[in-house]
Amino acid sequence: MARRLSNQLWAQPLLMLLLLLGPPLLWLGVIYLGSLFMLLIQSFYYLDDFTGLIVRQFSLRTYATLFTRANLDIFLRTAGMAAAVTVAAAILAFPLAYYMARYAPRRLRPWLYLAVMLPLWSSYLVKVYAWKLILAKEGIISWLAAQLGLTGLLEGLLAIPRLGGPSLSISPLGMFVVFVYVWLPYMVLPVLAALERVPPSLLEASADLGARPGETFRHVTLPLAFPGVVAGSIFTFSLTLGDFVVPTVLGNSAFFIGQAVLTLQGTAGNLPLAAAMTMGPIVIMSVYLLIARRLGAFEAL
Numbered sequence: 001m002a003r004r005l006s007n008q009l010w011a012q013p014l015l016m017l018l019l020l021l022g023p024p025l026l027w028l029g030v031i032y033l034g035s036l037f038m039l040l041i042q043s044f045y046y047l048d049d050f051t052g053l054i055v056r057q058f059s060l061r062t063y064a065t066l067f068t069r070a071n072l073d074i075f076l077r078t079a080g081m082a083a084a085v086t087v088a089a090a091i092l093a094f095p096l097a098y099y100m101a102r103y104a105p106r107r108l109r110p111w112l113y114l115a116v117m118l119p120l121w122s123s124y125l126v127k128v129y130a131w132k133l134i135l136a137k138e139g140i141i142s143w144l145a146a147q148l149g150l151t152g153l154l155e156g157l158l159a160i161p162r163l164g165g166p167s168l169s170i171s172p173l174g175m176f177v178v179f180v181y182v183w184l185p186y187m188v189l190p191v192l193a194a195l196e197r198v199p200p201s202l203l204e205a206s207a208d209l210g211a212r213p214g215e216t217f218r219h220v221t222l223p224l225a226f227p228g229v230v231a232g233s234i235f236t237f238s239l240t241l242g243d244f245v246v247p248t249v250l251g252n253s254a255f256f257i258g259q260a261v262l263t264l265q266g267t268a269g270n271l272p273l274a275a276a277m278t279m280g281p282i283v284i285m286s287v288y289l290l291i292a293r294r295l296g297a298f299e300a301l
Contacts, residue, residue, distance in 0.1 A: 135168035187232035194228025
């Protein structure tokens with residue numbers, strides 16, 4: 001019976017393709033896209049100011065609330081942090097990936113891969129809370145600054161408005177450090193894959209034509225590896241944009257999008273506004289993905 005069924009499926013490739021792709025496409029369409037569609041519908045409802053109940057009538061009142069000063073600050077704060085983390089991750093990841101792809105000895109390369117991947121094997125919450133201890137006033141960063149006589153510099157950084165705070169463990173600067181640490185592997189791997197796909201013959205041809213190493217890097221290596229940087233930025237930007245754990249553990253009273261959504265749907269019970277606020281990152285990432293596609297990022301994934 002199994003052989004007959006196998007023969008029938010082999011004779012009808014369309015049916016076989018449908019059976020293979022049907023369950024995941026059904027899951028994607030019903031569970032993922034269906035939930036996003038329900039969020040979109042919920043965002044057009046609004047909360048009655050007097051009764052506190054959800055009025056299930058089509059209205060743009062909830063979206064108008066998004067354009068208040070407080071909510072715009074949340075979006076700008078989150079997008080600014082995501083952009084800063086992406087740029088920093090790219091600056092840190094490119095030299096490491098370039099060394100791994102071009103200069104690392106064959107025996108050392110697996111260990112470098114392991115070093116990049118190792119942080120991904122531990123619990124996300126454990127890493128975040130470990131960094132909270134590291135960045136605390138009694139942590140190793142403050143101790144090291146005191147030993148090196150840099151306590152004044154550290155206090156000066158913490159005194160900068162919108163950057164510092166009572167300590168590194170409760171400040172946007174500390175959040176930035178943890179975000180870069182947590183998402184850095186997601187930038188290293190796409191950049192490394194893009195650099196490994198650069199044909200050595202192009203580099204040799206550039207040198208044969210009289211280009212200096214710096215010129216070869218700027219005009220050959222960097223343009224060919226740039227789609228990998230954009231591909232990595234998709235991960236770092238989107239993951240920072242939607243994260244609520246790091247801002248909750250290391251942040252202050254200034255909310256990020258993830259925190260605002262969690263509070264609105266949990267403590268405040270304002271589901272329409274929470275749903276409308278989730279549409280913001282979706283729109284931002286849709287535009288970002290369109291730009292990344294034009295830059296060839298999808299071919300580098």
